[in-house]
Amino acid sequence: MIVIVVALMINVAAQIRPTPQAPPRRTAPPPRTAPPPKREAPEPAESKPAPAPTPAPVQAKAAADAAPADAGAALYRKNGCYECHVNDAQGGPQGPRLGPNPIPFPRFVAYVRNPTGDMPPFTAKVISDQDLQSIYAFLQSRPTPPPVKEIPLLAP
Amino acid sequence: MAERQKSARKQLERREFLQKGALAGAAAIVGGGAELTALPADAAAQTAPPALPASPAPVAPTTPIMTAAGEAIGPGEAQVLGDNQRSGSDFMVDVLKSLGFEYVAANPGSSFRGLHESIINHGGNRAPELITCMHEESAVAMAHGYFKAEGKPMLVAAHGTVGLQHASMALYNAWCDRVPVYMVIGNYNDAAVRRPAEWYHGVQDAALLVRDFTKWDDTPWSLTHFAESAVRAYNVAVTPPMAPVLLVLDGILQEQGVDAGKLPAIPKTPVPTAPQGDTASVEQAARMLVAAESPVLVVDRLARTPNGMKLLVELAELVGAGVVDATSRMNFPTRHPLNQSMRAGAAVGDADLIVGLEVADFWASVNTLRDQLHRSTEARTKPGAKMITITTGDLYVRANYQDFRRLQDVDLAIAADGEATLPSLIEAVKRLATGDRRRVFQERATKLADLSRVAADRARVNASFAWNASPVSTARLSAELWAQIKNEDWSLVSSYYTSDLGGWPRPASVGGALANKKHGRLSVAIQTDGDLMYAPGVLWTAAHHRIPLLSVMNNNRAYHMELMHVQRMCNARNRSVDRGAIGSQIIDPNIDYAKMAVSMGVYAEGPIDNPADLGPALKRAIAVVKRGEPALVDVVTQVR
Numbered sequence: 001m002i003v004i005v006v007a008l009m010i011n012v013a014a015q016i017r018p019t020p021q022a023p024p025r026r027t028a029p030p031p032r033t034a035p036p037p038k039r040e041a042p043e044p045a046e047s048k049p050a051p052a053p054t055p056a057p058v059q060a061k062a063a064a065d066a067a068p069a070d071a072g073a074a075l076y077r078k079n080g081c082y083e084c085h086v087n088d089a090q091g092g093p094q095g096p097r098l099g100p101n102p103i104p105f106p107r108f109v110a111y112v113r114n115p116t117g118d119m120p121p122f123t124a125k126v127i128s129d130q131d132l133q134s135i136y137a138f139l140q141s142r143p144t145p146p147p148v149k150e151i152p153l154l155a156p
Numbered sequence: 157m158a159e160r161q162k163s164a165r166k167q168l169e170r171r172e173f174l175q176k177g178a179l180a181g182a183a184a185i186v187g188g189g190a191e192l193t194a195l196p197a198d199a200a201a202q203t204a205p206p207a208l209p210a211s212p213a214p215v216a217p218t219t220p221i222m223t224a225a226g227e228a229i230g231p232g233e234a235q236v237l238g239d240n241q242r243s244g245s246d247f248m249v250d251v252l253k254s255l256g257f258e259y260v261a262a263n264p265g266s267s268f269r270g271l272h273e274s275i276i277n278h279g280g281n282r283a284p285e286l287i288t289c290m291h292e293e294s295a296v297a298m299a300h301g302y303f304k305a306e307g308k309p310m311l312v313a314a315h316g317t318v319g320l321q322h323a324s325m326a327l328y329n330a331w332c333d334r335v336p337v338y339m340v341i342g343n344y345n346d347a348a349v350r351r352p353a354e355w356y357h358g359v360q361d362a363a364l365l366v367r368d369f370t371k372w373d374d375t376p377w378s379l380t381h382f383a384e385s386a387v388r389a390y391n392v393a394v395t396p397p398m399a400p401v402l403l404v405l406d407g408i409l410q411e412q413g414v415d416a417g418k419l420p421a422i423p424k425t426p427v428p429t430a431p432q433g434d435t436a437s438v439e440q441a442a443r444m445l446v447a448a449e450s451p452v453l454v455v456d457r458l459a460r461t462p463n464g465m466k467l468l469v470e471l472a473e474l475v476g477a478g479v480v481d482a483t484s485r486m487n488f489p490t491r492h493p494l495n496q497s498m499r500a501g502a503a504v505g506d507a508d509l510i511v512g513l514e515v516a517d518f519w520a521s522v523n524t525l526r527d528q529l530h531r532s533t534e535a536r537t538k539p540g541a542k543m544i545t546i547t548t549g550d551l552y553v554r555a556n557y558q559d560f561r562r563l564q565d566v567d568l569a570i571a572a573d574g575e576a577t578l579p580s581l582i583e584a585v586k587r588l589a590t591g592d593r594r595r596v597f598q599e600r601a602t603k604l605a606d607l608s609r610v611a612a613d614r615a616r617v618n619a620s621f622a623w624n625a626s627p628v629s630t631a632r633l634s635a636e637l638w639a640q641i642k643n644e645d646w647s648l649v650s651s652y653y654t655s656d657l658g659g660w661p662r663p664a665s666v667g668g669a670l671a672n673k674k675h676g677r678l679s680v681a682i683q684t685d686g687d688l689m690y691a692p693g694v695l696w697t698a699a700h701h702r703i704p705l706l707s708v709m710n711n712n713r714a715y716h717m718e719l720m721h722v723q724r725m726c727n728a729r730n731r732s733v734d735r736g737a738i739g740s741q742i743i744d745p746n747i748d749y750a751k752m753a754v755s756m757g758v759y760a761e762g763p764i765d766n767p768a769d770l771g772p773a774l775k776r777a778i779a780v781v782k783r784g785e786p787a788l789v790d791v792v793t794q795v796r
Contacts, residue, residue, distance in 0.1 A: 078734045079733050079734055080723045080726075080733055080734070080736050080737070082795060083716070083719060083720045083723055083736070083795060083796075084720065084796070086622070086629075086794050086795055086796045087622070087625065087627065087794040087795060088621070088622040088625050088629075088794070090618070090621035090622040090625075090629065090794075091618065091621070092630070092794075092795075092796030093796060094720065094796060097618065097621060117526075118526060118527055118528075120528075120723065120724045120726075120727030120728065121528075121727055122727060122733060123730055125730055125731075126726075126727070126730060126731065126732070126733045127733065142621075145620040145621050145622075145623050146620065146623070147620075148613075148616045148617055148619075148620050151620055151623060153632075153635040153636065153638070153639050154616045154619055154620060154635060156612070156616075
């Protein structure tokens with residue numbers, strides 16, 4: 001019996017598996033320990049579901065905000081955001097994409113403080129609004145990818 | 157018999173004499189006469205060593221020395237089996253051959269030395285052929301992977317005490333996956349002869365250690381007993397619900413000679429057929445399927461054979477139902493228009509009928525669990541949705557080690573094998589489906605095809621983000637790999653979703669590749685870093701046995717699942733969220749997996765962190781695999 005799982009879809013498959021069971025340990029059985037998928041309940045992702053060409057004003061803003069974005073990159077990693085939303089905030093099985101067009105900042109802060117999905121809460125005690133501002137700048141600075149049709153390896 | 161006992165006694169006496177002589181000699185070297193007094197008086201007198209010159213300082217004990225008295229003893233009786241005799245383990249190999257095992261995976265152990273020798277000499281090291289493993293956990297996991305590719309069990313042999321202890325985690329994994337690993341262990345209980353224990357490390361009930369997560373075990377005390385239990389064990393293991401079995405082979409039973417003309421018969425009992433759902437229940441399920449407006453088929457361990465997939469495709473296309481595949485088996489083509497796995501939550505949420513076919517944890521398919529400090533659950537399904545389960549899981553549940561969660565209310569539960577029940581379910585649906593309903597089914601199928609296409613397009617957009625990032629994104633890794641293998645007869649023997657586990661995927665992928673070898677398939681594993689380090693010696697096994705396997709490392713330099721769990725705890729306790737990675741990262745130093753693989757004879761490249769370098773490296777590695785050898789490409793990846 002040939003195992004033919006389409007590897008292409010690995011990073012994006014929304015599995016039926018429910019969430020986090022009791023911590024799947026390394027000795028747990030293979031089929032049942034797939035990483036817990038993101039919940040159906042929406043977490044704040046990007047404000048736009050699909051990438052759009054980055055408008056010139058946004059690019060200019062990104063350049064102007066380079067310093068906070070750099071600081072934000074370090075904070076994004078230090079505070080563990082990358083663990084679920086992945087190194088470049090592109091999202092993965094455990095957390096949605098966050099940039100380059102994040103949801104409005106007030107909503108972003110509100111969700112980080114009081115998430116409704118599986119994301120763990122980050123209170124003001126563990127991360128300041130100022131640091132969240134830097135992280136937000138990092139999210140805004142994420143590069144917009146080329147259109148899918150210009151990436152031959154992603155052709156259907 | 158009397159003659160044999162006499163010979164044995166003579167041999168024992170000579171061994172005692174030599175041991176005592178050596179002890180006495182060593183004692184004299186170490187400390188003079190004081191230690192000698194610890195020996196029985198007769199032994200001390202019998203073995204009085206020649207006087208040695210006084211040593212000015214104590215000398216460390218050396219290896220036992222042959223004494224003059226020992227040298228004077230004549231040669232012992234040569235004990236070999238006669239030409240008309242067979243060892244017990246020769247017969248055991250005959251029985252195992254009758255069961256059709258291709259391979260036996262083992263790390264050598266003294267307690268099955270008889271069987272080991274019979275496999276290589278009496279059996280000619282063919283069917284089963286010995287696969288040399290460097291850890292019993294690897295041996296069992298290889299058998300696990302082999303079954304999932306080949307559909308039949310592999311034999312595993314191990315030492316009865318420490319070998320089984322090493323193997324136990326992998327047996328547990330196989331049990332959880334309902335995979336029939338066939339394991340034999342050696343143990344010197346000597347019960348057939350009833351002498352005092354001679355073997356220093358024995359165990360009275362060896363199988364006890366793993367009885368909670370094996371389906372059956374036995375300890376045969378005669379060859380007749382062995383023959384029946386060996387065939388019974390095979391049948392028990394492969395009859396759904398499948399699970400590992402264990403036989404404890406007594407050392408003396410393996411090694412004693414038996415007259416060749418008096419060997420017991422080998423049972424020919426056929427494997428029992430899998431249980432089918434009863435006619436009335438199957439008819440009821442068919443009526444519910446035909447009447448449903450938005451049915452979804454949720455599958456997990458359904459396809460035991462390639463025919464299982466054909467049947468599921470037939471049923472899904474017949475009623476225009478979406479399929480959500482949890483992929484514990486190869487159940488449904490991933491690119492079939494009715495495959496809704498990429499929008500599983502929505503598919504289940506939209507359904508008015510959910511049919512679970514061999515779903516290990518049905519509750520989890522129709523509910524979510526929010527992993528916060530105070531856990532809460534929520535139904536995925538809409539109110540009034542009907543549910544049917546068809547599974548052999550209802551026929552088998554254990555008390556201590558559990559693998560179930562909450563009990564899900566369902567409308568119809570059929571305790572039967574899913575694949576065996578599909579033909580009658582399909583026939584019943586065909587009988588009940590009118591022309592009007594068939595038009596509804598067709599329209600539904602068209603809508604589902606559109607939805608799965610949209611989901612795939614969304615996946616491609618998601619994959620485009622961080623496309624050129626370094627470390628390499630997992631989407632880029634997958635796309636680069638797909639480009640190299642899509643025109644081959646490929647087989648994915650372990651992947652991202654099954655690889656974040658301790659020690660299973662690596663040896664399992666080698667077992668899968670071993671099964672694929674004779675079929676000429678290109679075996680591909682997406683290999684995680686933490687897993688590889690549990691028992692990396694299986695790389696050598698792959699090289700030694702020329703097992704063609706492409707391993708592409710998803711090296712995120714962490715036990716990342718655990719890292720996320722600890723992070724969650726930091727957040728729940730509202731402290732130090734920047735310290736969640738401590739104890740779960742594999743950095744400082746980074747491990748050079750390519751060098752490690754090369755040291756064991758495996759072609760390897762990496763670490764690669766520039767995505768542009770990946771395609772050419774994969775091409776070179778695949779050329780090696782096509783020559784019949786393993787190859788590894790270490791890719792430093794993003795964390796998920």
